[in-house]
Amino acid sequence: MSRLPFYLLVGVLFLAGVAMSLHRHYQLEVPWTPGEQRQVWEVEAQVNFTALGDPVLVDMALPSTQEGFRLLTEHTASPGFGLSFVEEDGARRAQWSIREASGSQQLYYTAQVLVAPDSRPPRLETPPLRRDIVWERPYDTAAAQLIERAWSRSADSFTFARELFHEFDAERQGENARLLMTQFDRTPLLVRLLNQAGVPAREVNGLLLEDGRRRQSLTSWIQVFDDQSWKLFDPANGEQGRPDNLLIWEGSGQAVLEVQGGTNSRVTFSMLSRNQPAAAAVRNQLAEDTLLNFSIHSLPLEEQALFQTILLIPIGALVVVLLRILVGIKTSGTFMPVLIALAFIQTSLATGLIGFLLVVAVGLVIRSYLSYLNLLLVARVTAVIITVIGIISVFSVLAYRFGLNAGLTITFFPMIILSWTIERMSILWEEEGPKQVLIQGGGSLITAVLAFLAMNNPWVRHITFNFLGVQLILMALILLIGNYTGYRLLELRRFKPVTED
Incomplete structure (x- = not known):
């Protein structure tokens, strides 16, 4: 029978898992390792104006995700005002409204912005050229000569x-240039000259981020377009390029702040920089699930904590598969060591080992007495379950009485699994002797300890929880290992006499 479909399935699972993981790392910026820090800016805009006792409408531009930055959260403080967020032609704005207000007013808008150097620049539509540009004499002649002079020395927009x-x-x-500067402000003048020359351009406003600065104002920049690409220019010195600390606050050529029903309006900005774990910085984005952004982060925190443990089980299962199929270790039950390893995660390794050995040892003693009663299987296993519950209860009470709080965590052991383990070991003792009990019991403990070390690793916990594609990779590896039919490592000792001869 051809094995091609099997290897195709394994290849598809492996590649799909790798692709999903790479997408989450590069597209959604989920870090590979725990503990990575990301820089987050908290920017506060304060709007001040004097209301005239009439209805008031305040319209302010808002930042959005852009090249170098990603908007994480935003909130406002505007007592008594209605608030709505609107988006027109790709520009986001906040609108505060109230039926009547008078006197000095303050409105606040706060945004958390993640520094994301790998984020792609937004796709911008080329603004329409202004066709209504009219110059009075003698400004028309000066503008034409400036455009002609610069045009002859250039190659593109x-x-x-x-x-x-x-x-x-x-x-x-x-x-x-001096003549035009006496009549026009520098930035609007440059945009006007560019549009007259047939070069699409517009004025945008950005905030230069500096840690701890207060009462800062926006600075003007000019976007120049050439077909599908655009560049940012500093109108003060003509330098091309966007500084790394420049956050574009208004990028559509509209007014930053408009106030109807008030006077003396102004907006100032304060900012702070701080570092926080990368996983927390991108948590809000991870919660917005799409077909390619399927994650556990959209669930409530209680369910997230549950799945953080559940997603570790395939790691423990992989350890069991490796030890049983490739090494040849015998265990009492196929995946009982995985459940014991989960209990070790809750109790700590030392406490878990001591508790496991005590419960199993006392359970075997009591089970040996039950064997003399000639009970049916169901009744005997039920009696063992009740016995295990009693043993765990007694040990917990004794640990509390002696001040050993760590002993209270023994209740995390899977009682049904322990009961079946005691039953299986008791039967194995009667049929094949204590040696096989020690072999399988020791193999189970060794496997449980190794599974615990793999599952409790901080990097493994981070990877399995944040990259669901890892589950597909584990599936592919387990399928490959399940196809192995050669000798196990512990079986090779049978050939030792051959090598000695």
Whole structure:
């Protein structure tokens, strides 16, 4: 029979698991290791104005996820005002409203922004060119000469913008530039000249992030477009490029703040930088599940804590498969060591080992007495279960009385599994002697300890919980190991006499 379908299945599972894991790491920025730190900026915008006693409508631009930054959370403080978030033409804005207000007013907006160097720049639509540009004399002649001079020294839209900006530098500023500067502000003037030359451009406003700064204002920047690409320019010096600490607050060419029903309006910004675990920084994004972003983070925290333990079981199962199929260790029950390892996670390794040995030893003694009663199997196993519960209860009370709080965690042991383990070991003792009991019992403990060490590793816990694709990889590995039909390592000792001869 051809094994090709089997290997195709294994390959598909493995590649799917790797692809899902890589997607979550590179696209959603989930870290590979626990404890990684990410820089998060907390930015507060304070809007101040004087209300005139009439209805008030405050409209303010809001930041969004962009190149270098990802918006995590946002909240506002606006007592008495209604609030709504609107999005028009890709621009986000907050609108506060109230039927009547008078006197000094303060509104607050706070956003947490994650520094994400690998985030892609947003896809922006090219703004329409202004066709209503009219210059009065003699400004029309000065603008035309500046455009002609910069155009002759450029090769494309971006180089033209640089040359045009340099015309307004202090050392190169001529009579035409000085004449225009007496009538127009620098940034709107540059945008107007670019549009007249047929180069799409617009003014945007950004916030330069500096830790601990208060009452900061936005700075003006110019976006210049060339087909499907765009560049950011500093109108003050003509430098091309976006500084790493620049957060674009308003990027659609609209007003940052508009207040109807008030005067003396202004907005100032304060900011703080802090580091926090990477997993916590991207938790809100992970909670927004899509087909490719399927995660446990969308569940309530109680269920997340439950699944964090459940997702470790395949790791313990892989350890059992490796030890039983490749090494040849015998255990009492197939996956009983995995459940014992889960109990060790709750109790700690030393306490779990002592508790397991005490419960099994006392249970075997009591089970040996039950064998003389000639009970039916169901009744005998039920009696063993009740006995195990009694033993655990007695040990817990004694541990509490002697001040050994660690002994109270023995209740995490799976009582039904322990009962069947005692029953199976008792029958094995009667049929094959104490040697086989020690072999299988010792093998179970060794397997449980190794499974515990693998499952309790912080990196393993992080990977299994945050990358569900790992479960597919584990499935592929277990299927491959299950296809092994060769000798186990412990069986090779049978050939030792051959090597001696």
